[in-house]
Structures are given as C-alpha cells and as structure tokens.
Amino acid sequence: MIITIDKKKISCEDGKSVLEVARDNKIDVPALCYHPDLKIKGNCRMCLIEIKGRPGLHTSCSIKAETGMQISTATPTINKARKINLELLFGQHRVECADCLLEHKCELLRLAKIYKVNINRFKNRKAKLKTYKFGPSIEFDSSKCIDCLNCIEVCKKQEVNFFEIKKIDNINRVLPTCDKNRDCIYCGQCITHCPVGAIEAVGEFEDSQKPLAPKNKTIVFQFAPSIRASIGEEFGLAAGSIVTDQLAAAIRALGVSKVFDVSLGADFTTVEEAKELVERLSQKKNLPMFTSCCPAWVKFIEFYYPEFIPNLTTVRSPHIISGGLIKTYWAEKENINPKDIYVISVMPCTAKKHEITRPQVRIKGLNPVDHVLTTRELAHLFKKNKINLANIKGEAADSPLGEHSGAGVIYGASGGVMESALRTAYTQICGSKLSKIDFKEVRGLQGFKKANIKIKDNIVKVAVVNGMFEAKILLEELKQNPQAYDYIEFMACTGGCIGGGGQPVPVNSKTREARAKGLYSIDTKKKIRVAHDNPALKEIYKSYLTDKHIIHKICHTTFNKKKREVKI
Amino acid sequence: MDILSKINKSNLCGRGGANFSVYLKWLAVKNATNTTKYVICNAAESELLVNKDGYILSKYPEAVVDGMFLAINFLKAKEGIIYLKPEYYKKLSKQLTKLIGNRPISLFKKTGSYLCGEETTLLNDIEGKRKEPRMRPPFPTISGLWDCPTLVNNVETFYYISKIANDNYNSTHFITIAGDTKNKGTFELPLNLSINNILKNTNNFPKFNFFVQINGGASGEFLIQDNLNKKLNGTGSIIIYNTKKTNKLKLLKKIVDYFHQENCDKCVPCREGVYRIHEMLKNKNINQEVIDDLLFTMKNTSFCALGKSVSTPLNSLMNIK
Numbered sequence: 001m002i003i004t005i006d007k008k009k010i011s012c013e014d015g016k017s018v019l020e021v022a023r024d025n026k027i028d029v030p031a032l033c034y035h036p037d038l039k040i041k042g043n044c045r046m047c048l049i050e051i052k053g054r055p056g057l058h059t060s061c062s063i064k065a066e067t068g069m070q071i072s073t074a075t076p077t078i079n080k081a082r083k084i085n086l087e088l089l090f091g092q093h094r095v096e097c098a099d100c101l102l103e104h105k106c107e108l109l110r111l112a113k114i115y116k117v118n119i120n121r122f123k124n125r126k127a128k129l130k131t132y133k134f135g136p137s138i139e140f141d142s143s144k145c146i147d148c149l150n151c152i153e154v155c156k157k158q159e160v161n162f163f164e165i166k167k168i169d170n171i172n173r174v175l176p177t178c179d180k181n182r183d184c185i186y187c188g189q190c191i192t193h194c195p196v197g198a199i200e201a202v203g204e205f206e207d208s209q210k211p212l213a214p215k216n217k218t219i220v221f222q223f224a225p226s227i228r229a230s231i232g233e234e235f236g237l238a239a240g241s242i243v244t245d246q247l248a249a250a251i252r253a254l255g256v257s258k259v260f261d262v263s264l265g266a267d268f269t270t271v272e273e274a275k276e277l278v279e280r281l282s283q284k285k286n287l288p289m290f291t292s293c294c295p296a297w298v299k300f301i302e303f304y305y306p307e308f309i310p311n312l313t314t315v316r317s318p319h320i321i322s323g324g325l326i327k328t329y330w331a332e333k334e335n336i337n338p339k340d341i342y343v344i345s346v347m348p349c350t351a352k353k354h355e356i357t358r359p360q361v362r363i364k365g366l367n368p369v370d371h372v373l374t375t376r377e378l379a380h381l382f383k384k385n386k387i388n389l390a391n392i393k394g395e396a397a398d399s400p401l402g403e404h405s406g407a408g409v410i411y412g413a414s415g416g417v418m419e420s421a422l423r424t425a426y427t428q429i430c431g432s433k434l435s436k437i438d439f440k441e442v443r444g445l446q447g448f449k450k451a452n453i454k455i456k457d458n459i460v461k462v463a464v465v466n467g468m469f470e471a472k473i474l475l476e477e478l479k480q481n482p483q484a485y486d487y488i489e490f491m492a493c494t495g496g497c498i499g500g501g502g503q504p505v506p507v508n509s510k511t512r513e514a515r516a517k518g519l520y521s522i523d524t525k526k527k528i529r530v531a532h533d534n535p536a537l538k539e540i541y542k543s544y545l546t547d548k549h550i551i552h553k554i555c556h557t558t559f560n561k562k563k564r565e566v567k568i
Numbered sequence: 569m570d571i572l573s574k575i576n577k578s579n580l581c582g583r584g585g586a587n588f589s590v591y592l593k594w595l596a597v598k599n600a601t602n603t604t605k606y607v608i609c610n611a612a613e614s615e616l617l618v619n620k621d622g623y624i625l626s627k628y629p630e631a632v633v634d635g636m637f638l639a640i641n642f643l644k645a646k647e648g649i650i651y652l653k654p655e656y657y658k659k660l661s662k663q664l665t666k667l668i669g670n671r672p673i674s675l676f677k678k679t680g681s682y683l684c685g686e687e688t689t690l691l692n693d694i695e696g697k698r699k700e701p702r703m704r705p706p707f708p709t710i711s712g713l714w715d716c717p718t719l720v721n722n723v724e725t726f727y728y729i730s731k732i733a734n735d736n737y738n739s740t741h742f743i744t745i746a747g748d749t750k751n752k753g754t755f756e757l758p759l760n761l762s763i764n765n766i767l768k769n770t771n772n773f774p775k776f777n778f779f780v781q782i783n784g785g786a787s788g789e790f791l792i793q794d795n796l797n798k799k800l801n802g803t804g805s806i807i808i809y810n811t812k813k814t815n816k817l818k819l820l821k822k823i824v825d826y827f828h829q830e831n832c833d834k835c836v837p838c839r840e841g842v843y844r845i846h847e848m849l850k851n852k853n854i855n856q857e858v859i860d861d862l863l864f865t866m867k868n869t870s871f872c873a874l875g876k877s878v879s880t881p882l883n884s885l886m887n888i889k
C-alpha cells in the first residue's frame with residue numbers, strides 16, 4: 001500500500017501504524033509513551049500528525065496506515081502543540097541530567113532543542129517527590145516520572161504489579177505498591193522501558209566508579225556471556241556485534257589486572273545441572289527440574305510460588321560459581337588471601353545486584369562476588385575514562401578462568417541454558433561421544449517453547465520460558481498436571497539475559513534478536529561447544545573440585561520462602 | 569419498514585451529547601461479525617445540573633426499556649445493561665427490575681463519576697477496569713463490552729426509539745433548565761426552537777441581565793443574551809446565570825476544580841493543563857498567554873472528549889465581559 005508522508009510517497013505493509021511507517025522511513029516523529037514491546041496507550045500526545053480529510057490532530061502511534069492517506073508530521077499547529085506538551089512534561093520531570101541513565105540519549109532533551117522548548121516555563125510540580133529503592137537492585141525517582149505508564153504495563157506483564165496508580169491531591173501518580181503480597185523481583189524490565197530514566201539500577205551512575213576504589217585489594221572483573229553482544233551498542237556498534245576481546249582489553253585499560261569470562265562459570269553450571277537432571281530423571285525426584293540461574297525468577301518462586309522451591313536446581317548461577325572459584329581455587333593458586341580479592345561481575349542484569357547479597361551463596365563467610373555492574377554501568381565507566389570500546393585493540397581474557405565452551409556463551413539467550421545442559425546430559429545418558437549438539441527447537445525469542453527431546457530410549461519433555469507472564473501460565477499448568485514436563489528453563493526477561501534489565505537502552509525485538517544471533521554465532525565458531533569438554537573446567541574438576549563436599553560448597557545453594565523485602 | 573429504516577428516516581441523533589447518527593451506530597453493530605453483542609443504555613448523566621435522563625427514566629421507564637428491547641432483538645444481542653448513576657439506581661432500580669421482567673436486561677450501578685458518562689470509560693467500569701477512556705479505533709460498535717460489538721445509546725435516545733417504532737416521534741427533545749430561574753425543570757420541546765424561544769416558552773426568560781451555559785454545567789458553552797438565537801443541540805440543558813449576582817471568577821474556578829477532580833490523568837495535555845490552570849486560579853496568578861496555550865493544546869491534543877472540551881466553557885466564560 002502507498003501512503004504519503006510529508007509529500008513523500010511511501011510504500012508500506014498492512015497493519016502498521018503511521019508512526020511505525022514514519023520511523024521505518026527515517027521520518028522523525030517524536031513519541032514518548034510508545035514502545036514496540038508494549039500496547040499503544042496514546043498518553044504522551046507527542047506523535048501528532050494531520051491527515052488530509054480528517055480534521056484535527058491525531059496520534060500516529062494509534063492510527064493504522066491506510067492506502068492513500070496523506071499525512072503531515074510537522075505543521076505549525078503540530079509543532080506548537082508539541083512544544084507546549086513538552087513544556088508541560090518538563091513541568092513534571094526533574095532535570096537531573098548529570099547522573100541520568102539516558103545521558104546523551106535523552107529524548108526529552110533532544111526534543112526540547114528541536115521545538116525550542118522553555119524547559120522552565122512551568123515550575124516542576126514533582127521537584128520534592130522522593131526516590132524509592134527496591135532492594136539492592138532498583139531505584140525509582142518519582143520526581144522524574146512523566147506518568148507514561150510503561151512500567152505499569154511491563155511489571156504487570158511480569159505478574160508482579162509492583163507499580164500502581166494512586167491519586168494524591170486530585171492527581172494520579174505512579175507509585176510503588178505497599179501491598180505486602182507483592183514484591184519486586186528486581187528484573188529491571190521497568191528500567192529498560194521507561195522513556196525518561198526515572199527508573200535506574202542502584203548505582204547508576206553515581207557509584208560506577210566505586211568498584212575501582214578498594215585499595216590494597218586484587219580487583220578481578222568477570223563479564224557475563226550476554227554482554228559481549230550488547231555493550232558495543234553504547235559505542236555506536238550494531239546490536240549483536242561481538243566485542244569479547246575488546247571488552248577484556250577495555251577493562252584492563254581501566255587499570256584492572258585480572259579479567260575473567262563468566263562463560264567458564266556457565267560451563268560449571270551446565271555440568272552440575274546436567275548431573276542433577278540425570279539424577280532427578282532416574283530417581284523421578286522433584287520433577288520437573290527448573291533452572292535457577294535467573295535470580296529474578298528465583299525470587300518469583302520464593303515469593304509467589306514457594307511450593308515449587310524443591311523443583312529449582314540447586315546449582316548456583318554462573319558468576320556465583322566463578323566468583324567462588326576465584327576466591328578459592330584461583331586464590332590458592334596465586335597465593336592471595338581471598339579476603340583481599342574484590343570480585344566485580346559485569347552483568348546484563350539488575351537482579352544480580354540482589355543475588356550477590358543472598359546469605360546462602362557465601363563461602364566461609366565471604367561473598368563470591370563483591371559488586372555487580374550492569375552493562376550500562378561498565379559502558380559509562382569506559383566513557384568516563386575515555387576508553388572507546390569500538391576501536392580498542394582486543395586482548396584475550398585471563399586463563400585458566402577465561403576459557404570456555406560455546407555452550408557457555410549461549411547462556412545469554414533464552415533457551416541457551418537448556419541447550420547447554422542438554423548437550424552435556426545427552427552425553428552423560430548416552431555414555432558415548434556426543435552425537436547431537438544443536439537443539440534448535442529450544443532457540444528463539446518467543447515467550448514459550450516446548451519440545452520432546454529423545455535421549456537414548458527416553459523422551460525428555462522440556463520447555464523454555466522467558467517473561468513471567470508465560471512463566472505463571474506454566475506454573476498454573478503444572479499445578480494441574482505436574483508431569484507435563486521434565487525440565488524447564490525460566491528467564492525473567494524478554495528474550496532471556498540479552499534483553500536483561502541491565503542492558504543498553506533502547507531495546508526492542510530487533511535488538512534482542514541481533515544480540516541472540518551474535519551469541520549463537522560465537523557458539524557455532526567454537527571448536528569446543530560442550531561444557532564438559534572445556535579443558536579449564538576439566539582441570540579444575542581434577543585438581544580442585546575433587547569431592548562432593550567442595551563441589552557442594554562452591555557450586556550449589558539453597559532457597560527459602562520469602563516475605564516482602566522491599567520497604568517503601 | 570423495520571426499525572432500522574425507521575430510525576434512518578427519522579434522522580435521530582444520539583442524545584448523549586455527541587450528536588452521532590443513531591442509524592449509523594446501529595448499522596455498525598448490526599454489521600459487526602462477532603455474534604455476541606451487547607446493548608447498553610447510558611444513564612450515567614454526569615454533566616453538572618442536568619437531569620433530563622433521570623426525568624425520562626422516572627416518567628417513562630417503559631418506553632426506555634422497550635427501546636432497549638427493540639435494539640436487543642434487532643441486533644440479536646445477548647444482553648442489555650442499564651448503566652445507572654447511583655442516585656438513579658437507588659431511586660429506580662426496584663421499579664426498573666419489575667418492568668424488565670424476564671427480558672435479558674440487567675442494571676449496573678456506576679462506580680465512578682463524570683468521566684463514566686463517556687462510553688468507553690463506562691465499558692471499562694462495567695468490566696471492572698480503571699475508569700479511563702479507551703483508544704479508538706476500535707469503536708465500541710466493533711469491539712466494546714468484553715471486546716464484543718456493543719451499542720451504547722443514551723436514555724433519551726432509547727426513549728425516542730420506542731416512539732419511532734410506534735410512529736410517534738415528533739422531532740422533540742428534552743431540556744433541563746436550571747440556575748437562576750423560578751420555573752426550573754425538564755421540558756420536552758420541538759428540536760428547532762431557538763434558545764430564546766425555549767426560555768420564553770417555558771416561562772424561564774429572566775427579567776434581569778443574564779447569561780447562560782448550554783449543554784451541561786461542566787463542559788457546556790457559555791452564551792450571552794445576544795447569542796441565544798441558535799438552536800440547542802448536545803446534552804439538552806440551559807443553565808441561567810444572573811449577571812449581576814454571579815462571580816465569574818468563582819464560577820470559572822468551580823469548573824476547573826471539577827475537571828481537576830474528574831479527569832483521569834491519562835494524557836499529558838489534560839492532566840497537566842488542567843493542573844496548571846487550577847494552580848493559576850488558586851494562586852490568583854493568571855497569565856492569559858499561558859492559559860491560551862494550555863487550552864490550545866488541550867483542545868487539539870487531548871485523548872478524549874473531556875480534555876478536548878475544557879476550552880469550551882473556559883474560553884466562552886472568559887469572553888463574557
């Protein structure tokens with residue numbers, strides 16, 4: 001179909017909104033409450049257009065393109081209305097740009113320039129409103145909130161409903177709930193869907209420099225599988241660009257001597273989890289087994305569905321295992337007192353900031369990981385130290401804790417944990433050299449995938465879920481039919497960690513797809529693609545993780561039923 | 569002739585205030601493919617000082633219910649719902665239930681206030697959702713209550729539909745007259761009477777200097793005495809103000825207070841615009857240029873009719889010298 005936008009003839013697909021068509025064709029139509037992941041709400045009234053033959057102004061986000069439509073996106077009336085609406089928005093948004101998640105990407109400031117907005121025309125009616133902290137993970141600065149309601153929808157989709165609308169002095173506001181039956185699971189999806197940086201991870205960015213501060217400590221960085229395919233976006237690279245070696249080099253350029261890759265930790269998680277799966281399958285105990293490497297998912301179970309705690313695998317998440325190994329195995333090897341090691345994990349995730357505070361993961365009173373930086377925080381740190389990731393010369397991460405298999409990398413995408421474990425379990429059950437590596441049926445970004453995997457004479461019924469909306473449906477199904485599945489991977493974020501709450505913004509299905517594709521491309525190119533063949537891992541099992549007791553201490557954990565943690 | 573053709577011939581327009589062709593609305597619901605359909609009678613009557621629907625409902629409830637039942641049968645709807653303002657519910661529910669008998673019509677007591685008169689907000693209220701307007705399209709005629717095609721007509725509209733069915737419609741409408749006058753009340757009058765004549769015919773034409781507000785005490789337009797030669801369409805009401813005795817600033821403030829309380833705060837221009845005007849009036853710090861800008865953006869960019877309509881009473885009242 002053909003429509004005309006600003007006198008330009010454009011051919012477009014059926015079913016797209018005028019806003020989408022305009023954006024596909026690089027026509028700049030401002031839109032603040034629009035997010036491709038979410039429903040159309042039409043709240044911000046910025047995406048205004050005029051349509052020939054239909055009087056008045058319309059919102060392009062809510063109007064589908066129709067053949068022959070003649071559209072203007074920038075008439076004097078439109079521009080005047082946008083300017084006033086922006087001025088009103090600035091009247092409810094505290095400008096704290098120096099320390100904002102959106103830094104140079106701020107849409108409000110960009111538009112303010114274009115429309116010559118007087119950002120002080122209205123006194124900020126929210127100036128005195130407070131900042132709420134959700135556990136060690138999330139910070140909501142209600143003085144920046146423009147009431148677009150994106151977070152309400154996102155958190156509802158996560159089956160948490162932590163944000164609600166409350167009327168105070170005759171005006172509705174977005175606020176965290178006080179309901180003791182609801183608690184934030186720290187997934188950070190609200191952060192990546194807030195158009196104005198009102199929600200951030202704790203520490204963004206005022207504390208980004210903090211991990212470099214400890215004097216007289218050996219500082220060790222380790223970075224998660226998924227961030228190598230996303231952090232490049234902060235430096236102008238396309239989503240999915242792989243920057244593993246540049247990352248290691250850039251971290252060293254910060255003055256850090258040791259850089260490890262969490263993908264090795266992921267290999268340990270895989271091997272332990274595959275063992276546990278095989279054991280549970282043979283004993284038919286606590287099935288289906290649930291993955292537990294997503295701390296937001298774990299919190300969801302501990303708070304909302306404690307009856308399913310026994311189903312969680314007891315295996316620790318990758319960075320907790322590798323953090324533990326750094327403070328034990330590696331510390332011994334290097335002859336460093338573990339107390340003098342400061343481990344920083346760079347994660348796509350805000351829930352990991354909470355995970356490291358779990359008392360159950362301590363080893364001899366020490367936390368395996370001392371600090372978590374989000375992908376965004378690390379990018380900020382690089383920029384602040386004038387390190388350009390895009391053109392730094394790559395270096396390999398440190399070994400032996402730097403080596404990993406292809407399986408360890410795909411952890412970052414939904415289905416990756418499952419596929420890695422299946423690769424290893426397959427061998428364990430079949431006892432032979434592996435004959436199947438790719439389990440393509442569990443890949444892809446849809447919220448729910450299931451497959452029957454034939455391993456020897458058995459059918460293993462697996463499911464992969466991302467997003468808590470789908471997770472809740474599945475849990476309810478399991479209450480009715482506990483035998484529906486044997487093994488289920490759960491990730492709280494859309495698309496898995498590649499869409500994590502600590503990842504660069506903006507994010508949409510295209511970026512997520514590109515990031516996932518990037519990770520799978522690493523896997524395909526790897527010589528070693530199964531976790532149990534990783535030589536570093538084998539070596540550590542042989543020389544250090546030699547008995548059940550120590551394996552348990554470093555690789556396993558426990559869970560417990562939770563009451564609400566977040567205090568408002 | 570079937571009822572739809574009769575409606576078409578009558579040129580009946582919706583009496584809820586929007587003046588949309590009743591024929592086209594019915595046609596849209598009739599042509600909608602979904603087989604579960606609903607018919608809703610809007611008796612929310614939320615405009616300030618207007619009571620014509622309440623008047624009709626207490627005086628001619630049979631005709632209203634008959635009109636609904638005609639629609640239910642014609643559209644093969646599953647169910648009809650009368651959506652009632654709480655006062656009306658309290659006063660009329662017993663009588664209505666008796667009248668309805670075994671016809672598939674139920675009553676719903678509205679839980680919100682002003683905005684619930686808006687038909688998509690009304691649907692959200694019945695569904696137990698947040699009371700805010702829905703995005704259109706889809707229009708309720710295609711996707712209304714529980715996402716099913718839904719006919720929402722106002723009390724007066726249904727009343728006249730039963731009249732039309734009995735070939736008894738004489739192009740009249742109901743008008744509430746209120747304010748500074750003695751012969752207040754609701755009157756049924758020919759459609760083509762001018763406001764002047766309405767006031768005269770009902771013995772409500774004041775002897776003092778006055779101005780009026782037509783079409784509702786919140787979003788209605790203010791008119792001075794010289795401008796009363798036009799006809800009345802919209803929410804049928806005329807409120808009379810004694811010029812000498814009325815403090816216009818106070819009146820303005822009352823209306824703004826009302827919108828500030830009643831708007832749903834969903835969209836930027838209405839939420840922020842009403843708030844800013846409210847603040848200016850409260851602090852007695854009125855900047856006409858700012859008010860003009862605010863009313864401009866509210867009128868042009870608000871999500872729903874409430875925000876769009878705020879400029880009507882405000883501008884017209886401010887224009888009265």
Ligand code: SF4
Binds near residue numbers: 187
């Ligand atoms: S972090 Fe997740 S659970 Fe917590 S408020 Fe945000 S979206 Fe909701």
Ligand code: SF4
Binds near residue numbers: 144148194196197
């Ligand atoms: S916190 Fe952000 S996403 Fe939530 S309503 Fe406010 S501006 Fe929108």
Ligand code: SF4
Binds near residue numbers: 351491493498502
């Ligand atoms: S899916 Fe990944 S990024 Fe998201 S909460 Fe879970 S572990 Fe963190």
Ligand code: SF4
Binds near residue numbers: 700832834
């Ligand atoms: S115009 Fe006013 S009442 Fe209507 S949606 Fe916007 S805020 Fe709500």
Ligand code: FES
Binds near residue numbers: 045047059062
């Ligand atoms: S993007 Fe269309 S109204 Fe916000």
